[in-house]
Amino acid sequence: MNVRSPDMNRRWNRKDLLGLRELSADEINFILETADAFKQVGTREIKKVPALRGKTLVNFFVEPSTRTRTSFELAASRLSADVINISASTSSLTKGETLKDTAKVLEANHADIIVLRHSSAGAPQFLAQRLKSSVINAGDGAHEHPTQGLLDLYTIREKRERIDNLNVVIVGDILFSRVARSNIFGLLKLGARVTLVGPSTLVPREFEKLGVSISHKIDNVLPDADVVNLLRIQHERQRKEYFPSIGEYTQLFGLTKERAKLLKPDCLIMHPGPINRGVEIDSEVADGLQSVILDQVTNGLAVRMAVLYLCGGIST
Amino acid sequence: MKRARALPDPMSATIIRNGRVIDPANKRDEIVDLAIVDGRIADLSAIRNPQSEVEEIDAKGLVVAPGLIDMHVHLREPGFSHKETIESGARAAAAGGFTTIVCMPNTSPAADNPSTIAWIKDRAAETGCVNVLPTSAISKDLAGEELAPIGSLKEASVVAITDDGHCVQNHELMRRAVEYARMFALPVLDHCQDYNLVGNGVVHEGYWSTLLGLPGWPAAGEEAIVLRNILLAELCDHHIHCQHVSAAGSMRLLREARARGVKISGEVCPHHIALTDESIQNFDTNFKMNPPLRSQRDVDALLEGIADGTLSILASDHAPHAEFEKEVEFDAAPFGVVGLETELGIFIDLLVHKHGKIDIRRLIEMYTIEPARLLKIEAGTLSSGAVADVTLIDPNLEWAVKIDTFQSASRNSPFNGWKLKGRAVRTIVSGKTVWKL
Numbered sequence: 177m178n179v180r181s182p183d184m185n186r187r188w189n190r191k192d193l194l195g196l197r198e199l200s201a202d203e204i205n206f207i208l209e210t211a212d213a214f215k216q217v218g219t220r221e222i223k224k225v226p227a228l229r230g231k232t233l234v235n236f237f238v239e240p241s242t243r244t245r246t247s248f249e250l251a252a253s254r255l256s257a258d259v260i261n262i263s264a265s266t267s268s269l270t271k272g273e274t275l276k277d278t279a280k281v282l283e284a285n286h287a288d289i290i291v292l293r294h295s296s297a298g299a300p301q302f303l304a305q306r307l308k309s310s311v312i313n314a315g316d317g318a319h320e321h322p323t324q325g326l327l328d329l330y331t332i333r334e335k336r337e338r339i340d341n342l343n344v345v346i347v348g349d350i351l352f353s354r355v356a357r358s359n360i361f362g363l364l365k366l367g368a369r370v371t372l373v374g375p376s377t378l379v380p381r382e383f384e385k386l387g388v389s390i391s392h393k394i395d396n397v398l399p400d401a402d403v404v405n406l407l408r409i410q411h412e413r414q415r416k417e418y419f420p421s422i423g424e425y426t427q428l429f430g431l432t433k434e435r436a437k438l439l440k441p442d443c444l445i446m447h448p449g450p451i452n453r454g455v456e457i458d459s460e461v462a463d464g465l466q467s468v469i470l471d472q473v474t475n476g477l478a479v480r481m482a483v484l485y486l487c488g489g490i491s492t
Numbered sequence: 493m494k495r496a497r498a499l500p501d502p503m504s505a506t507i508i509r510n511g512r513v514i515d516p517a518n519k520r521d522e523i524v525d526l527a528i529v530d531g532r533i534a535d536l537s538a539i540r541n542p543q544s545e546v547e548e549i550d551a552k553g554l555v556v557a558p559g560l561i562d563m564h565v566h567l568r569e570p571g572f573s574h575k576e577t578i579e580s581g582a583r584a585a586a587a588g589g590f591t592t593i594v595c596m597p598n599t600s601p602a603a604d605n606p607s608t609i610a611w612i613k614d615r616a617a618e619t620g621c622v623n624v625l626p627t628s629a630i631s632k633d634l635a636g637e638e639l640a641p642i643g644s645l646k647e648a649s650v651v652a653i654t655d656d657g658h659c660v661q662n663h664e665l666m667r668r669a670v671e672y673a674r675m676f677a678l679p680v681l682d683h684c685q686d687y688n689l690v691g692n693g694v695v696h697e698g699y700w701s702t703l704l705g706l707p708g709w710p711a712a713g714e715e716a717i718v719l720r721n722i723l724l725a726e727l728c729d730h731h732i733h734c735q736h737v738s739a740a741g742s743m744r745l746l747r748e749a750r751a752r753g754v755k756i757s758g759e760v761c762p763h764h765i766a767l768t769d770e771s772i773q774n775f776d777t778n779f780k781m782n783p784p785l786r787s788q789r790d791v792d793a794l795l796e797g798i799a800d801g802t803l804s805i806l807a808s809d810h811a812p813h814a815e816f817e818k819e820v821e822f823d824a825a826p827f828g829v830v831g832l833e834t835e836l837g838i839f840i841d842l843l844v845h846k847h848g849k850i851d852i853r854r855l856i857e858m859y860t861i862e863p864a865r866l867l868k869i870e871a872g873t874l875s876s877g878a879v880a881d882v883t884l885i886d887p888n889l890e891w892a893v894k895i896d897t898f899q900s901a902s903r904n905s906p907f908n909g910w911k912l913k914g915r916a917v918r919t920i921v922s923g924k925t926v927w928k929l
Contacts, residue, residue: 197703274820296821297705298775317823318705357705382702 184486191490192311193483194305195320204362207482208330212358214428214485215478216217217254228257228488231288235261236279237314237347238294240286241450243361243473244324251480257289257488279303289488292316310487318352322485324448325358325470327476331468332403334475336492340367343400347373347429348407348456351380355448356407360388374429377418394429398438405446406431406456422455431457436464445491504547505529505539506923507655510883511551514685515558516558516857517864526556528880531923535876551884554854554917558872559591559881560859562832564656564681564735564759564807567593567624569615570608571600576812576901578612582620584810584900586927589916591881592623592871594863597634598657604629604640605866606648607666613649619859621926623881623920625869626810627652628683630669634658639669644750646676651867654681656735657782659717661687679866684717684742685783694823696769696784704773707824709784711739722756724748731755733866738783740793747802757866758797759805762838763829763906765794771906775822778906781811782827796857799849805866806858808835812902830900831889834893834907836885840914844887852887884918891915 187206196204217225233252244262252259262282269278271324275294282290289310292300297317304311311470315321333339344363350356360383363370370388372379379390391397398404409415411422419425426432432447436458439445445457445467453459462469506528514521527534539546562585568576576584578595585593594610597603603612609626616624628645630653632638640655653673659682660666670680690713695701697708712736721732722745734746737758746758763781768788771779779785797803811828818825836859843849850858860872871881893910895903919927 274816276819294821296823298822301775302821316705320705352705354705357703380702382699385699388704 188486188491189263191298191487193322193487194300194304194311194313196322196325196358196365197320199365201365204326204329205436206364207326207479207486208333210482210486211330211475211478214481215475217346217481218474218478224254224256224396226256228252231257232286233257233259233289233291233484234282234287235259235291236282236293237262237432238264238275238292239301239315241293241315242311244293247473247476248314248480251477251484255481255484255488257484263401275299275302283307283309289484310490312483312487315354318357319354320361321354322358323480324355325362325435325475326483327479328359328405328446328448328473329362330475331446331472332444335471336402336466337426339363342368342402343371343395344368344403344405345371345373345401346405346407347394347431348409349378350374350383350407351378353407359384359405373397373421375425383471395435395438398435399440401443402438403444403446404431404439408450408452409456413429414441426455430455431461433458433460436461439466446472448472503530504923506547506549506835507539508551508882508884510558511554511556513556513874514853514856515874516853516861517558517700518875521791522854522875526874526882528920528923531880533874533876533878533880535767539679549884549918553886555856555885555887557883557885558860558874559857559919559921560589560836560856560883560916561592561594561872562590562808562810562835562859563594563805563863563867565593565595565762565810565832566598566812566828567595568812569599570611572812577619578615578624579619580901581810581812581832582616582622582624583916583927584830584898585622586919586921588834589836589883589885589897589919590622590831590832591883591919591921592625592869594625594627594651594867596654596656597627597629602634603627604632604634606641606644609645609648609650623871624653625867627654629653630655630660630680631665634660636660636665639665639672642672642678643676646678649760650678651869652679652681652733654683654735656681656683659683659685659687663720663724666720667728670724670728670730670732674728677868679731679733680867681735682717682721683735684714684721684737686713686716688741689713689716692823694780694784695772696767696786698787700769700772704775706772708809711741711786711790714739714783715741715745718745722746722754725754725756729755731757731866734753734758736761736764736783736807737803738786738790738794740790743797743802747797750802757805758803759807760794760798760803761807761809762773762835764830765791765798766838767906776906777818777822777825778819778829778904780825780827781809781829795847795849798843804853804862805857806835806839808832812900813904814902815904818904828904830898830902830905833898833900834905834910834912837891837893837912837915838907840885840887841912845913858905880920880923882920883916884920885914886917889913889915889917
């Protein structure tokens with residue numbers, strides 16, 4: 177996978193991955209196809225390929241993350257890139273340096289790819305417009321988390337062998353969720369039907385303008401679902417005005433054992449993690465046969481390798 | 493009203509020839525020569541036999557208007573002279589066709605005391621090429637907790653009180669401020685924002701905030717305070733002016749209240765009619781201001797409000813910020829855009845030419861007699877004997893906005909590169925040309 181074929185140049189010419197809203201269905205499919213090849217690499221004895229040898233990747237995580245950062249680090253290592261990890265607490269941002277200046281310093285150190293996690297929506301766009309390096313969005317505020325969206329698409333496509341015309345139900349805090357947005361944009365482009373479920377305070381009706389359905393009665397939508405994607409619910413820290421209690425949330429929207437019985441036997445249960453067992457999902461359901469939560473993690477590695485490979489080959 | 497500049501030497505005279513003189517204060521709209529003698533508007537007969545050289549200005553094809561007033565400007569001095577100074581802000585005003593600007597009190601220290609007001613006035617007299625009229629805060633340090641010394645501030649000759657940039661949340665405190673200001677006939681201006689409803693919102697709450705995951709600033713956050721102000725204007729029988737109105741609901745509230753004779757008014761800024769929230773999708777912080785760019789429905793409502801007189805005043809909310817301050821993450825960037833050097837062009841282009849909502853006469857009213865009446869200042873007229881503040885406008889001149897040519901110390905405009913029709917070509921303060929294209 178070292179040679180960039182003409183087909184590849186035709187199907188991918190972006191140096192950055194900022195979100196799924198700006199991608200075409202063909203671009204998304206091309207990433208997923210590229211990930212197929214990398215998933216196969218993961219089954220080999222020697223899991224490393226030289227695709228990004230000599231390139232430097234900076235994991236620049238201004239907001240805390242363990243699983244996404246680790247996944248990117250592993251993906252970069254398997255592509256033979258050199259990896260540097262910078263977190264908010266270890267960067268000069270704590271000394272008042274601006275995001276732009278910090279990023280310019282990274283670029284001056286010949287960082288080829290910057291993977292950015294940031295609490296402000298649009299921060300990756302901000303960097304991408306100002307840097308020659310590739311910028312990969314690893315989650316920006318409530319905006320997008322494109323590699324999570326892609327790994328969810330990949331997992332659905334892998335298990336159900338298609339995405340178009342599937343009924344995908346996303347449950348939880350849609351308003352503040354970048355995972356929800358990237359899933360919505362990606363799923364719609366690939367032809368899925370999307371239903372958003374959650375308290376009316378956390379499911380903005382503006383999403384209906386994109387062609388998604390909204391429901392506040394989970395029991396009504398579970399029987400027709402081909403995929404249920406449950407989002408992590410946060411309450412204590414910042415959501416007290418949005419719903420009264422975790423208990424009431426679970427009662428209304430939690431995927432309990434009882435509710436899981438409403439699902440078709442081949443319906444996939446997904447969760448981007450970390451899971452609140454007993455809140456948005458019962459422990460038995462999370463660990464049950466329909467759950468593909470750990471497949472998502474494994475696929476995340478292949479998808480991130482594909483994204484780094486594609487964007488890393490474009491950087492100017 | 494103290495003049496920013498000393499009057500010129502005696503017997504200086506100017507004749508502005510063949511212009512279309514639009515002087516709403518005297519209901520004049522005719523092609524006629526206008527004479528200026530010793531810094532004041534004079535009868536032509538006064539210079540029939542000139543004793544000294546007469547400057548002639550050919551105004552053929554131009555509108556000769558009373559000097560325009562922008563009653564909503566941030567000059568940033570004292571405290572933020574890296575963004576703007578009174579000197580640079582006044583030059584920007586002159587370049588935009590304004591002879592009088594009203595500056596907001598959110599400086600550092602805040603203009604909530606007579607000595608800061610005196611400092612601003614002195615500075616304006618020394619460095620400003622146009623008339624600079626300060627406002628003061630409603631509450632001490634703009635904190636919304638206790639009244640600023642409004643009586644002393646009136647004596648220091650502020651033209652209005654406002655906590656602009658902030659909004660008094662305590663309705664009782666606001667009620668007493670309005671009631672107290674009535675005793676001095678001092679107008680109250682208000683930046684309408686309910687802090688609870690707006691929270692940490694940075695863009696209009698709607699389709700684009702939802703798509704982009706940016707914290708939303710709902711229109712209801714403005715409308716709630718517009719309604720509060722209508723109720724307090726009635727209760728206190730005193731004028732409240734709603735600054736930079738942006739939402740369709742505010743239009744309905746103001747229209748109904750004004751029809752009932754409530755002492756309430758509203759102003760509109762160029763960006764709120766020229767742009768919608770769709771412009772924020774590239775996360776460009778030059779499209780971030782407070783209140784935010786709203787939906788097309790809101791823009792349409794503002795245009796109707798301008799057409800039917802619900803909105804009576806045009807203003808820029810000129811809010812300069814340095815590039816390094818704006819060049820940060822969207823939600824971390826300060827609110828505000830510069831406007832003095834583009835507002836007249838945008839309003840003529842959109843309101844008069846493109847949408848045909850008002851004619852140039854009404855536009856001039858909204859920049860002259862409307863703010864002059866509200867603030868009770870002697871400006872915005874070409875009456876014989878009045879101080880000769882005059883703006884020459886070419887309503888058909890086509891030009892392009894270039895931020896690099898701004899007189900302002902800042903460049904944070906969303907309109908760079910815009911092609912506009914109509915602009916000021918000469919600005920005259922007290923009979924002296926302070927800016928010329």
